[in-house]
Amino acid sequence: MTLTGVVGESxxxxxxxxxxxxxxxxxxxxxxxxxxxxxxATLPVIAIQFLLLVAILNVTFFKPLTQAxxxxxxxxxxxxxxxxxxxxxxxxxxxxxxxxxxxARRGAQDALLQAQAEANKLRNQQIAAAMAEGxxxxxAAKAEIEQQRQAAAEVLNTEVEVLSQQILRKLLGDxxxx
Amino acid sequence: MMFAAIEVGxxxxxxxxxxxxxxxxxxxxxxxxxxxxxxxxxASRNPQRVPGGFQNLMEYALEFVQGIAxxxxxxxxxxxxxxxxxxxxxxxxxxxxxxxxxxxxxxxxPEGELAAxxxxxxxxxxxxxxxxVTYFWAGLSRKGLRYFERYVQPFPVMLPLLVxxxxxxxxxxxxxxxGNILADELVVAVLVLLxxxxxxxxxxVLGLFASAIQALIFATLAASYIGEAMEDHHEEEHxxxxxx
Numbered sequence: 244m245t246l247t248g249v250v251g252e253s254x255x256x257x258x259x260x261x262x263x264x265x266x267x268x269x270x271x272x273x274x275x276x277x278x279x280x281x282x283x284a285t286l287p288v289i290a291i292q293f294l295l296l297v298a299i300l301n302v303t304f305f306k307p308l309t310q311a312x313x314x315x316x317x318x319x320x321x322x323x324x325x326x327x328x329x330x331x332x333x334x335x336x337x338x339x340x341x342x343x344x345x346x347a348r349r350g351a352q353d354a355l356l357q358a359q360a361e362a363n364k365l366r367n368q369q370i371a372a373a374m375a376e377g378x379x380x381x382x383a384a385k386a387e388i389e390q391q392r393q394a395a396a397e398v399l400n401t402e403v404e405v406l407s408q409q410i411l412r413k414l415l416g417d418x419x420x421x
Numbered sequence: 422m423m424f425a426a427i428e429v430g431x432x433x434x435x436x437x438x439x440x441x442x443x444x445x446x447x448x449x450x451x452x453x454x455x456x457x458x459x460x461x462x463x464a465s466r467n468p469q470r471v472p473g474g475f476q477n478l479m480e481y482a483l484e485f486v487q488g489i490a491x492x493x494x495x496x497x498x499x500x501x502x503x504x505x506x507x508x509x510x511x512x513x514x515x516x517x518x519x520x521x522x523x524x525x526x527x528x529x530x531p532e533g534e535l536a537a538x539x540x541x542x543x544x545x546x547x548x549x550x551x552x553x554v555t556y557f558w559a560g561l562s563r564k565g566l567r568y569f570e571r572y573v574q575p576f577p578v579m580l581p582l583l584v585x586x587x588x589x590x591x592x593x594x595x596x597x598x599x600g601n602i603l604a605d606e607l608v609v610a611v612l613v614l615l616x617x618x619x620x621x622x623x624x625x626v627l628g629l630f631a632s633a634i635q636a637l638i639f640a641t642l643a644a645s646y647i648g649e650a651m652e653d654h655h656e657e658e659h660x661x662x663x664x665x
Contacts, residue, residue: 281542282542283443285443285543285544286543290547290550291537292447292450292451293551296508300507303461303462304464304479305483305503305507308465309481309487311469311472312470312480318470380462396634
């Protein structure tokens, strides 16, 4: 009995609630010309318009500009890689040229040293030869001087002899001849 | 003083069949869509390798919204969702700014007034529901029916809370945007009513700032919901266990 009572009561309550809700809804529908929270067919229209906008912007904005940015990225990355490759190559070349330069320098140094050594040797030889020639000439001159001196001494000796004979003759005169 | 009248909750109704439409919202939304379509088409008509002024600006915008999507969704998946998140940001941003910068009051309507489409609850709810559908779709297309595992993932007790979250997400998204934009417009309108010159200007600048922030918040949250729906929960659990 109590159960049916409760059920009946709750059904009554429920139907009352539903009635009240319907009345509120009707009232709202009557007053719906305006208000901040006036939801109507604008909502789905805006939703559809927005989806349309997504489609439009996808074609006019997102796809082409994303593609442009990606292409630019690829281009920049490619150019960067190429530039790095070129840098590597030029560094390689610079290194190679440096090596060649060093080798050439060393060669030049060697040639210079060799030439200097040769020139020194030649100079020494010539100096030695000149000194030897000078020595022989000095020796020859000395010998000649000696010879001439002896010859002169001989002449002088003979002249001294003659002069002394004459002096003797003059001083002693007849004594000598006598 | 017709410039200074405050009109709240009045709409320029169009009757199509037995459906009612808010004409002022639709007109400005067409302007916004037109501006966006023309601007983007101009910028990408002939893309250059070295971008010139306008292409540069639009590329900046693109990279900005790409950044939002990438941060929230992750570098692996963000490219598929950039158009959606980016369109959300651009639509809300341009709506808000055009609402502030264009002197709509010079165009008189029989009832209501032209303003940012985002100051109408229909627009924000439409965008928020689109976000909801999108993140469900993202999760389902990524994980199939296993997507629903996330409702019972840490503990089955969480189920009601997690289900509730699916309702609070669009609710908070739509009301946050709606409330902020409407409040900005009301504050400016009230100030204009009191002091018509100079004084409202700083608040209008603040409005520009706030509405840009709202666009960013909406797009960021949308991207975050999409990313959340797609993320792998097992991995996350391991990560959390390691953190603990």
